[in-house]
Each structure stands twice: as C-alpha cells, then as structure tokens.
C-alpha cells in the first residue's frame with residue numbers, strides 16, 4: 228500500500244495557528260525540541276488568516292533538529308498551515324500538530340528539497356544539504372559471487388522476502404518515531420552500517436545494519452515504542468527475525484535471534500524485552516543485527532543512539 232494514502236488524515240491540521248516567524252532564519256541550528264515549538268505555536272494568540280504575501284512566505288518555514296548526513300534523519304514541525312509535505316519525492320506523514328519524521332538514505336545525494344503545500348495552495352520549500360559519509364569500503368581482488376541462489380533456495384526465499392516486504396509496508400499508527408531511541412542491547416560493535424566490499428571494481432551490497440555482539444542469549448529490547456509487524460523464526464538469511472513499526476514510515480529489524488518473546492500485532496514499549504541474541508540464519512557468530520528503514524531509505528542506527536556510555 229502506498230503511504231501517500233495515509234496523508235489525508237493529516238489534512239485536518241488547523242490553518243489558523245499564528246506563526247511567530249522567528250524560527251525561520253536558520254532551521255538547521257534550531258535547538259528547542261518540537262514539543263516546545265508546537266506549544267509555543269499553540270499558545271500564540273490566534274490571528275486572522277494572513278494575506279498571502281511574499282513576506283509571509285518568508286516568515287513561515289519548517290523547524291527541525293537531527294542529523295543532516297547520509298543515513299541520518301530529522302524530526303520537526305511543518306509550517307503551521309501545511310496540508311502536505313514531501314522530502315524529495317517521498318510524502319511525509321504529518322501528525323495533527325504538524326510534526327514529522329524524515330530521513331536520508333545511505334547513498335543520498337548532497338541536496339534534498341523539503342517542500343510543504345499550504346492550505347492556500349502555495350508551496351514553501353527549503354533545500355537541505357546532506358553531508359556525505361566516509362563509508363568503510365574494502366577493495367578486494369576477488370571476483371564477485373554470482374549471488375543467485377538455486378531454484379530450490381529461491382523457492383524458500385521468495386515467501387520470506389515477500390513477508391518482509393509486506394511487514395515493512397504496514398501502517399500501524401505507532402508513534403515511537405518521535406522518541407529518542409535507546410540501544411536495544413549494549414555490547415561490542417562487530418559490524419558498522421554502510422560497510423561495503425568492492426570486488427574487482429564491482430560493488431557488493433553494503434552492510435545494512437549495526438551489529439552488536441554482547442554474547443549469545445543476551446536479552447535485547449525495543450529501542451522505541453512500536454507495533455510488531457513480523458516475528459518469525461527460520462528465515463534463510465535473517466534466522467529469528469523481528470520487525471517493529473515505529474510509525475511515520477520508520478521501522479526496525481532485528482536479525483539472528485535465538486529466541487523471540489513477542490508476537491505479530493503486539494504493541495511494545497521502549498525498553499521492553501522482545502528477543503534474545505543468537506546466530507540463527509546466515510551469521511558467523513552470535514550478534515544482533517539491527518537495521519532501520521524509513522520508507523525506502525536505509526539509515527545508520529548509530530546516529531539514533533549515540534555512544535554507549
């Protein structure tokens with residue numbers, strides 16, 4: 228299902244919120260959290276709808292904080308009279324108060340446009356500069372494998388792949404996207420997001436998550452609130468796999484579990500035990516592979532949780 232179908236729910240945004248305009252100058256450096264920004268906007272004296280002038284357009288804008296870098300993300304608030312917004316081509320899900328989440332793929336280009344359509348039909352846009360990352364690239368003088376599994380392998384793999392795709396497209400209305408994420412488990416980092424091998428000039432697929440190796444059997448928890456959209460064992464590559472939807476197009480996957488203690492459809496809170504670390508599926512040793520996706524963009528979990536201590 229296309230996420231754009233969820234956007235009409237956001238169309239009930241108040242169009243009468245006064246805009247103080249002071250936050251528009253340098254959005255990248257705004258430090259107040261979005262709750263504060265939203266409260267300030269709500270508390271302002273309601274004003275009659277402003278005439279659509281050029282100066283008004285200059286006074287309204289997006290406010291946000293986050294990591295403007297490949298694999299990073301922002302959380303923010305859309306202009307007060309926005310009825311819809313997009314990042315590049317991707318529609319954003321605007322909450323009732325205009326708050327939103329947006330993120331930047333591992334291979335995002337250096338500039339992306341954040342654009343709002345206002346109630347009066349005008350549009351307001353802002354160019355985001357996305358800093359490149361120095362990914363861990365290893366060039367090896369070995370031919371890249373053919374990558375294709377046998378027909379028998381694909382017969383097992385295809386339904387798994389379809390189940391993962393369907394789970395990631397589910398919309399649950401979860402609001403964990405707005406929280407500060409916590410580590411699902413702490414431990415030695417055995418593999419970073421984005422690492423990639425180039426085989427005689429031919430790129431292999433990059434590492435899509437963060438590997439944490441606290442030891443076999445160690446419990447791990449939900450890094451943010453969400454709804455379990457997939458919880459199954461025995462997947463060819465992922466082994467015991469949990470996928471949690473955090474809402475707004477953001478979801479987490481947890482691979483190689485030795486044990487899963489949640490069921491599909493279950494609502495989980497941040498910090499709640501969901502599974503245990505293992506080496507099921509294609510894994511060279513016990514570890515938790517944690518990946519984060521926002522729509523089609525793959526994100527760096529490390530940017531959501533910061534240092535371990």
Ligand SMILES: [Zn+2]
Pocket residue numbers: 418434435436437438515516517
């Ligand atoms: Zn991994």
